[in-house]
Each structure stands twice: as C-alpha cells, then as structure tokens.
Amino acid sequence: MTCAIRSFQISLDELHNDATTLSMQGDYSSFIGASPRAPRVRFGHAKERPDLAQLIFLLTVAADGYVPITFRLADGNMPEDPTHIPTWEECRALAGREDFLYVADAKLCSRNAMAHIDKNHGRFLTVLPRTRAENGEFRRFIAIGELQERLSGPRCRLKDEKSVEAAAKAAI
Secondary structure (H helix, E strand, O other): OHHHHHHOOOOOOEEEEEEEEEEEOOOOOOOOOOOOOOOOOEOOOOOOOOOOEEEEEEEEEEOOOOOEEEEEEEEOOOOOHHHHHHHHHHHHHHHOOOOOEEEOOHHHOOHHHHHHHHHOOOEEEOOOOOOOHHHHHHHHHHHHOOHHHHHOOOOOOOOOHHHHHHHHHHHO
C-alpha cells in the first residue's frame, strides 16, 4: 500500500473514515472452514433492515481523490466507536506521521478514541453530539460572540487566521 501511495503521490494530509453495514440473508451459523479470526455474520444495530444479520465494513479514504487507504470487515454486532483507535493507528503507520487530519462521524466522539489521538499528537474532526456538555458550552460561545477568541486561544491547534475563520463559519 505504501508503494502505491508513493507512486501515485496520494496525499495523506486528510483521511476520512466511515462504517456501513452489509446485510446478509440465510443461515451463517454453521459456516464450515471459516478461520477463527474471520469476521462473523451477526445481528447488530442495522438501521435499514434490523431483521437481517450483517457484517460491518470500515473504510478510510484519502481526501485527495477519495482513494481507499484502509478497510476491514468486523463482526456484525461490533460497535463502531472502538474501531477508531486501531484504524487511526493503521493510518498513522501508513502516513509515517501523526499530524494528518482524521475525519469521522460522531462515533469517534468517545473519550477513549479522542484521548488516544490527542495524546499521540494527532488531529481529528468529528461531529459533537448535542448530548455532550461541550456542545452547550460551544453554543454559548457562539451566542455571546466569544468563539473567535476561544478558537485562537493557547489550547487551540488552529494556528492561522484562515483556519480560525473557517472553523467559526462552519460552527454557525
């Protein structure tokens, strides 16, 4: 994979991750010859067809042309949030650095995943669920006009004026 990344000069500055379910029909409980490590078809939390068993397909693409960078299958009943740490680690190994931007949906917004990426000097962008206390705090900053000041504070990783302005506009 690293050879293809180098050969085609694929930028790994921004990597987008998402998961989807692959629904299955039939009986998979007695599948003979499967490796013990192979993902298992299981009933999970499918939104479209909860009556069908499934596998989880995890995919990470480069923002540079949406080229697939990492993928794997997981058991159909696997929650998505614990998949982000091993996926981020795989992306870090491929990129050979940790300062790429890892973009994912709200399932990334778990204490373990965000803390892991942060303590390893990584960067991430995710959707903050309204149930998180930080969401209310952030909305108060917008309402009273302190957002720009907070985004350019000492703890913020946005280092230039354009990034601060873009983040403020995206929040509103």
